[in-house]
Every structure is written in structure tokens, then in C-alpha cells.
Amino acid sequence: MEENQDGSVVETETHPLSKMEPLHSFPIEEVNLFHLPSPHITPEHMLELSTFIQKEIATDLYNGIVVTHGTDTLEETSYFIDLCVKTSIPIVFTGAMRSSNEIGSDGLYNLLCALRVASNPKSCNRGVLVVMNDEVHTAQYVTKTSTSNVATFQSPQFGPVGIVTKQDVYFYQKRYHHETIHIQEITKNVLLLKAYAGMSNDLLDSIQPSHIDGLIIEALGQGNVPPVIVPAIKNFIKHDVTVLLVSRCYKGIVQPTYQYEGGGRTLLEDGVIFANHLNGPKARLKLMLLLENNVSHHDLMKAFRD
CATH class of the missing domain: 3.40.50.1170 (L-asparaginase, N-terminal domain)
Structure with missing residues (x-):
């Protein structure tokens, strides 16, 4: 250029x-x-x-x-x-x-x-x-x-x-743990959204669960979202859409800490997966690749925790 x-x-x-x-x-x-x-x-x-x-x-x-x-x-x-x-x-x-x-x-x-x-x-x-x-x-x-x-x-x-x-x-750092995911094509549709104060549920309610395979939410703090979008998250999970949380913060990791509506602990109990260390765009790519291999929910949790 x-x-x-x-x-x-x-x-x-x-x-x-x-x-x-x-x-x-x-x-x-x-x-x-x-x-x-x-x-x-x-x-x-x-x-x-x-x-x-x-x-x-x-x-x-x-x-x-x-x-x-x-x-x-x-x-x-x-x-x-x-x-x-x-x-x-x-x-x-x-x-x-x-x-x-x-x-x-x-x-x-x-x-x-x-x-x-x-x-x-x-x-x-x-x-x-x-x-x-x-x-x-x-x-x-x-x-x-x-x-x-x-x-x-x-x-x-x-x-x-x-x-x-x-x-x-x-x-001056040793090599980190490396993983390899083998795929032949890209067919999975994974969306990326950012949480914010006063967020409404209009956008999430407009998305048909059958049209996506996964949803990444850049959550607040350690992994919390406004309570108004919780029903939509539950609906996605009910229709076998993988919902994954990262933090919108540059540092720290998401953790299921708070036990309130939209809090991380409650979201974990609802079936949301927490992604350690990755930002939203990278978590989206990794989830796309894993879904191409039909990885189970349990193995997805492990893949994003390690």
C-alpha cells in the first residue's frame, strides 16, 4: 500500500x-x-x-x-x-x-x-x-x-x-500448549456481539436460531450480561446453538462468579461456555473450527478452558 x-x-x-x-x-x-x-x-x-x-x-x-x-x-x-x-x-x-x-x-x-x-x-x-x-x-x-x-x-x-x-x-517465554484442528471446509455460521449497558433484546430476538450455529458474546467484566438478553440466550441454547462468553476487557479471564440474572454463575448453569484468554474475533474462529468437527458441549468447554 x-x-x-x-x-x-x-x-x-x-x-x-x-x-x-x-x-x-x-x-x-x-x-x-x-x-x-x-x-x-x-x-x-x-x-x-x-x-x-x-x-x-x-x-x-x-x-x-x-x-x-x-x-x-x-x-x-x-x-x-x-x-x-x-x-x-x-x-x-x-x-x-x-x-x-x-x-x-x-x-x-x-x-x-x-x-x-x-x-x-x-x-x-x-x-x-x-x-x-x-x-x-x-x-x-x-x-x-x-x-x-x-x-x-x-x-x-x-x-x-x-x-x-x-x-x-x-x-524469553517458553512455547505454549499448541492444538491443531483439522477441517476441510467452512460451513458454520458464528456471530459475534458485544454487550453494553442498557442493551436491548431486539437484535438477538431478530436472529433465527436455525440460521446460526454459534454465538460469541463479548460480555461485561468477568462474564456478565444485561438481564434483558438472558431469555434470548436460553432460547439459543434450547435450539442447540452454542453460546460462548469472552470478556470485552483487554486483560483478565471470564469467570462464573456472580449469581444473579445475567451473572456469570447463572449463565454457566444455563449452559453458556466460558472462553479463557481469547478475545471475541479469535474465539469466533476457534468455535467455527471446532463445530466443523462436531465437538460435544463437554469437549467445547474443555477446549476453551485450557
Whole structure:
């Protein structure tokens, strides 16, 4: 992407790798799978990327993979790949917060750092990583925290797992538990809603349970919702729609604490599942993948608790 004279940012066909040949000493094979703004990316694109990466890994020709991606949905695509691809070699996502012709453009530098991480043996067996602004994050926990700041990608709950310096890559957290979910297609419809003070039940009542397979609610605090939407939640569960809670807070985890109408303890007793550590968009992707495998309610609870 680059900025034109009126300040608008437009797509460009020029790939940043064309400017990097003097900056690295290892061979790179470039593949242009998609050329899309990141808001245009869908789970179907993510599945296609996952399938492509798995096929390339199976050739045993590569020591690492770097994916350049628009920052708006980078955290979702990287986590999808983390869930679907099982490999020991590094898979690293990176992007840019400033256009290629802006002063202080960060894209070329981020790409070089990502290549260094992907080519470093210390990056093996760590799941999918996101490299931005000299920091290394896990795809599971990283999120975009600012609309335009170059330090936008943060892991609020746990922080980065490593840093990139001029000389080396340093990791200071051990690899987390990794899971792989195998799917062939995306057919499940999972919605994501955010709870707020004074929320009405109009939107939930307008959704036919037969039209969705799951519902993610970004709940208040530790996992509470306004009481007015509780009847709709119960109705979804009655019609075998999986209802899952995450917190709209950046830090902490959802917990079934409060025993009142709409409180977490009451919702748990009604059959709502609590998702530890994940934000709403990532919980949605994980639930979609698990539902494709017809995972039981009990196993869904375990998958989102661990």
C-alpha cells in the first residue's frame, strides 16, 4: 500500500521484497496468493492459505514461512493458521502501519525482522508468530490496540514472547500448549456481539436460531450480561446453538462468579461456555473450527478452558 497526493492510501503492485535483496543473505521464494485489503479477508481465504502452507511444508524445502498481511485482520488470520497448521518450522506474520512511501514507513523493516525470525532455529516449535516493531508475539494472544500507532500490536495479557535486535532474536517465554484442528471446509455460521449497558433484546430476538450455529458474546467484566438478553440466550441454547462468553476487557479471564440474572454463575448453569484468554474475533474462529468437527458441549468447554 502507498499514500497518494491527497493522503488516501491505495493498493500497489510493487512488492517490498524487490527492495530487500541487499539486506538478507538467505534465499527467498515469493508467492502472491492474495492481493487483498485485510478487511476483505474471509475465513474461506484463511482456509485456502492454511491448505497452501501445509502443502508447501510437506515438500520439506523450506526452513520458515513469512506471511505479509494487512493489519486490520492480521491477528485473526494468524490465529486461524495457528489452529490449523501443525509444523515445527517457524510461521511468521508481519505487516505495516505506514504506507511504503510515507516518512517513517515501517513495512520494509518489519519484513526484514520477520525474515530473520523465520530463519532463526530458536523460532521452531513456537506456533505461529507475529513480528512487528521489534517484538515477537504469539498469534494466540496478540491484538491490534491502536488504529495508527506503529506499536499497535500488543499481547495485553502476557506481553511479547521475544524481541528482535540488530544482532539476534531473543525469546524469553517458553512455547505454549499448541492444538491443531483439522477441517476441510467452512460451513458454520458464528456471530459475534458485544454487550453494553442498557442493551436491548431486539437484535438477538431478530436472529433465527436455525440460521446460526454459534454465538460469541463479548460480555461485561468477568462474564456478565444485561438481564434483558438472558431469555434470548436460553432460547439459543434450547435450539442447540452454542453460546460462548469472552470478556470485552483487554486483560483478565471470564469467570462464573456472580449469581444473579445475567451473572456469570447463572449463565454457566444455563449452559453458556466460558472462553479463557481469547478475545471475541479469535474465539469466533476457534468455535467455527471446532463445530466443523462436531465437538460435544463437554469437549467445547474443555477446549476453551485450557
